[in-house]
Amino acid sequence: MQKKYLSMAISGAISALIAGVQVSGAIAQEQSAELTEEVLVTGSRIYQPGLDSVTPVQVLNAADLDLGAEVNIGDAINQLPAAGTPLFNRTNSNFDISNSGVVNVNLRDLAAERTLVLVNGRRFVAGVPGSSAVDLNAIPSAMIQRVEITTGGNSAVYGSDAVAGVVNFVTKKNFEGVELSSRYEVTGEGDGEEYDFGLLMGSNFSDEKGNATVFFGYTDQGAVFSRDRERTAVDAVGSYWVLDDGEVFDHYAPYYSSYPPQGRFNVTGTGSSSANYTYRPGPGNGILIDHFDNNGTGDEGIADGFNRMDYRLIAIPTERFLLATNTHYDFNDSVSAFIEGTYTTTKTKSELEPFPMDSYDIFGDANNGGIPLQYENSAGDMISNPYMPQEIYDAATANGLDGVSFVRRLSEFGGRGSENERQTFRTVFGLEGQFADDSWRWDVSYNYGQTTQAQVSQGQVDITAMRYALLSEENPDNPGEIRCVDATAREFGCMPLNVFGFNSASPEAVAYVSADQTRNATVKQKVFQANISGALFEMPAGDLAVATGIESRSESSVARNDALTVRGLNSSNASPNVKGQFDVDEFYAEVNVPLLKDTFVQSASLGLAGRLSDYSTVGTTSTYEGKLDIKVNDNILLRGSAAQAVRAPGVDELYDPGTQTFSQVNDPCNGITAASQGVVADNCRAVPEIAARIEEFGEFTLSQPELQGTTGFLGGNSELYEETANTYTFGFVHTPTYLPDSLSASVSVDYWDIQVDDAIFTVTQNNVADLCYGSASFPNNQFCDQITRYPSTHPYRGALEEVNSGSANVGEISTSGIDVAIDLDYDLQMAFSVPGAISWNLAYTNLNKYKIVNLRGEEPDNERGEIGNAKNKFTSTLRYKLEDLTVQWQMRYIGKSRIEDTDVSNEDCVEYSVECYTDAITYSDMQVRYTLRDIMSGNIELFAGVENMFDQDPPIVSSGFTNSDTGTETVAGVYDAIGRSFYAGFKAKF
Incomplete structure (x- = not known):
């Protein structure tokens, strides 16, 4: 539906709703605010000015974004209590090399693919190939007028994917003038520098009939390395051990990797480290010793393991260039044309430790999984590897082995990681207008979006080339020269590889066996839609309003890997190319029926919506929604809704041949x-x-x-x-009119419940x-x-050789909770003759239930209270404004949480001195903003602030736990893994 969206001036202060405040707060302000513009409130497509929102809506407006500290709009949204742990962001995606640096939103923690992202009410192309997840890097924050967020099923109104809710970005239009902005940020440790520049320009043309607004932006966010934080400087591991009444967790540090850069060589055929040869620093390649002490816990106290944290990242460096434009032209009072355009280039670079090579991956089960003790040279004679030390050869021979297996960190190859360049292009053009005294609105549009990804991953090896390089001999024609045994391999550039000791691999051998991975992907989206809405006829209680429309959408995705990756020959598992597409044609209708007016209640109305969709993949689906609102009086609005939503499977879920x-x-x-x-x-x-x-x-x-x-x-x-979700919301809005003129307030409380059936999970x-x-x-x-088992001719006869699996409609998700939003605005001058005005806003979520059934028939996994699903979360903002000065203090609270799913009691945790639960944590951000007026015929806003003001450390959740983000020693999608940061900047408007 459409309503008048108002901004209120209280004693000269702009009172802006913070993140998480329901649209009910805006309802309260309508009584004394001046009209600014009409907008579509997410949750309905019915045009009906002044209609209060039945669907709970959270709003972030331009003032909120200005007073926030985030340069990426996704980071601001992910701080809302209604948002769950993002699948990807800058601090949790370093080890997902294909998606490093992607930022998405995950409402109610139901996964990014169950949250629908819109821009100006229309779909946005996905940023993750094979998925519907949008990369919010592609949406420029400075171009956003406001963000509207609804939670709960909205498929009847907007289509598939709106299971958890909808995030609608409304961009600026009708902008006139020039706005130049710049911002610099640095962490308290002196790293993670961020630079942000923006230029927004707009002008009317053709006698005020049209307007063109364009934005250019550049953002550069620097890296934060694990080695530069005390918490993450040393390799650690988390583990749990089982008591009679549950699980108990522990944390060990240091816990170095047993894949060292000098190599660890097995001469017994068992996994015992004490019988493994290794090297310690010394002359040449090091001093050979006959045992391996991973963490320095042995008698000598010398650690031979490898500290992977020297290479890992907490925050991925991200560079963005953004271009966005809105243009519209009014042909007359009834018809307008519009064009929207967005182009974004995002470059990210993940970094992690050098490749850990296991000789079993090179030689299989032959020769004890390693370098043979004896093999034929090019002349047909039996020889041993010329690089292998005699001590290792003799020990392996004495133990009856026919080969020496080893593990080794390929430090000479440098760190691994991936460079990703993503380009997103989207354009929308169409016509819109009104007729019948402006009581009916219509629009027709075509939307084309495309995301391309070019990825190069370094530090990988060619398994076949490695096998040739490890079998070497002395050149009979040039004594002292070592060469590869295989003559054909030598013709193709084979260089012998020495794995015994520190830095023993020559640059030539490294160049021969290196094999960078490449991946190129393209996602395309095409959408045609037409909508019409208005008042059908008048009823005793008001106009019966309707909206209806059609939508035709095509989605396609293709991801192509290099040939070695496809066959699993470059030190990683085989990963196929994935290609697929689907089409869907849809029809929807929505009606709002006024039931009562000025009776025992002020008004009551019933909203109904339905959508019929025809997919090329899953066939016909249908969704519906019903909602009721009762405005008891000027102070109280009661509201409720029930809906059935659907989500059709994505390209990867349907067409991935299997990794x-x-x-x-x-x-x-x-x-x-x-x-x-x-x-x-x-x-x-x-x-x-x-x-x-x-x-x-x-x-x-x-x-x-x-x-x-x-x-x-x-x-x-x-x-x-398709997945099916049943969603319910019930609540009220209280906007007291009996308060003194100096105080305005609103309170909303909403209960919500979402049940997803036939959820698509990997079996x-x-x-x-x-x-x-x-x-x-x-x-x-x-x-x-x-299932395939080894045949009788194999040494592993009867054992499982291969077990394949894939996606299936086998899961269930059920979650419920209560949202509370409070908005207060107080004119201090009017109330106490104290200069200025203050506003306080609170958005709180209590999670009542969060259960997942991974396979139908199994007992549900109760994840309520686990990290990412804390029982209690809130954001709160306190603002003081005095003429041109604004001071803001924002708090974000995350309640006490379990490290993993466990029923262990607090008493057990205390008795055994282990960490089973994280403490509640509160983050505080502060900003000061001052406006200099009439400077060069414009205004300049100066601002400075601090994030995580008290430098709160995140709870330690070490590697080894399923929800830990490697390199951060915590759950970086939930907690701040970087620490305190300082920033300053300006915004000049002319």
């Missing part, structure tokens, strides 16, 4: 004997290889290599169908194995078709 994974799968047949009872035992014994091992050994028992030797591919599923490999062997239809079912 290779190596993980330890729990074989349900492990431990089965001839006497074991039950369906699983019977099905396992039906496998000939398993039956043969039981007959020979009495039990099917798997060795450690067999347990760890399972591969598989996790991919999409073309048989997916785990363990679940595939259990469902196969636990089924009465074994082996003729869809799960058994995904």
